[in-house]
Amino acid sequence: MxxxxxxxxxxxxxxxxxxxxxxxxxxxSLVVCVAGSYLTxxxxxxxxxxxxxxxxxxxxxxxxxxxxxxxxxxxxxxxLRGPSAILTYLRAVRSGAHPFTPTHNPLGALSVIALLAxxxxxxxxxxxxxxxxxxxxxxxxxxxxxxxxxxxxxxxLTFDGLAILIILHLVAIGAYAVLLRTDLVSPMVTGRKxxxxxxxxxxxRMAPLWLAVLLAVIAGGIxxxxxxxx
Numbered sequence: 001m002x003x004x005x006x007x008x009x010x011x012x013x014x015x016x017x018x019x020x021x022x023x024x025x026x027x028x029s030l031v032v033c034v035a036g037s038y039l040t041x042x043x044x045x046x047x048x049x050x051x052x053x054x055x056x057x058x059x060x061x062x063x064x065x066x067x068x069x070x071x072x073x074x075x076x077x078x079x080l081r082g083p084s085a086i087l088t089y090l091r092a093v094r095s096g097a098h099p100f101t102p103t104h105n106p107l108g109a110l111s112v113i114a115l116l117a118x119x120x121x122x123x124x125x126x127x128x129x130x131x132x133x134x135x136x137x138x139x140x141x142x143x144x145x146x147x148x149x150x151x152x153x154x155x156x157l158t159f160d161g162l163a164i165l166i167i168l169h170l171v172a173i174g175a176y177a178v179l180l181r182t183d184l185v186s187p188m189v190t191g192r193k194x195x196x197x198x199x200x201x202x203x204x205r206m207a208p209l210w211l212a213v214l215l216a217v218i219a220g221g222i223x224x225x226x227x228x229x230x
Contacts, residue, residue, distance in 0.1 A: 015192040017203040018102060020071040022212035023063075027188050030059050034119070034166075038159075046135040049126075056123045058216075058223035060116050065215045072204035079104040080113070098180060100195070111169060118162050125155035127226060138227045 037052035067076040079101075081089075086106040092099050099105070104112055127139040129152040140148050176182040187193040 014195065015190075016102070016195045017191065018073055018187050018193045019191045020074060020204075020206050020212075021191065021209070022066060022070065022207075022216075023074045024188055024191060026059055026063050026066070030056065030063075030119075033059060034162075037123075046131060050135075050137065053123045053126045054223045054226065056119055057226070058220045060120045060123070061219035061222055062216050063116060065219065066207075066212065069207065069211065069215075071207045073103050074207075076113075078204070079109045081106040081109060086110075102193070102195075108172070111165065111172075115162075115165050115169070118158060118165060122155065122158040122162055125151050125158060128152070129155045139229075 033052045033055045037049055037056060040046070040049040040052060066074055069075075072078055089099060089106045101108075127137045128143050128148055129135075129137045130140050130148050131152075132149075136148075143151065173184050176184050183194070
């Protein structure tokens with residue numbers, strides 16, 4: 001790409017409103033909690049590990065609810081596509097084209113759902129886990145000793161799958177930045193994405209912040225409530 005092309009591209013690209021504040025807070029809070037969960041698990045600080053795990057559950061529950069009633073761009077219906085759309089997208093990519101998508105492309109949308117589902121399963125299994133010495137998850141008493149051992153094993157195993165999805169996610173971000181010169185990180189910080197005039201779409205309808213706060217309280221209450229019923 002010549003310097004003239006770069007200048008032209010910069011001149012034409014304009015910021016487009018994309019992600020709302022609740023979605024951005026959710027995203028970075030999840031990054032912190034998943035990293036914290038991993039580090040405390042490795043260090044054997046299982047009480048703090050459990051706290052991070054409960055936060056993950058609360059965050060995922062919030063995102064699921066927000067995906068149905070939240071801002072337009074954050075709703076699952078705005079980016080989830082069926083098999084036909086996915087195949088069409090794959091054919092376009094294979095031919096060398098890269099169709100512009102305001103939020104997640106069809107494959108990225110699937111990875112989002114896979115991550116949310118696996119995070120909920122992985123953290124949920126941790127509620128029944130035990131280290132056979134000092135620590136028991138809040139729901140450990142609901143299952144037998146043998147079942148707790150099985151669920152603990154699954155808790156560790158599903159993290160391996162989660163790690164693979166996270167690595168693929170990071171690789172995709174890097175590929176977009178290097179090969180397509182598309183920044184996927186800044187929009188999740190600022191809420192805005194650069195787009196050419198022909199790609200720009202109308203600003204999505206934003207849900208009120210009070211609704212996000214209400215859903216966050218409900219999700220957090222459910223996550224905390226788990227510790228009270230064990």
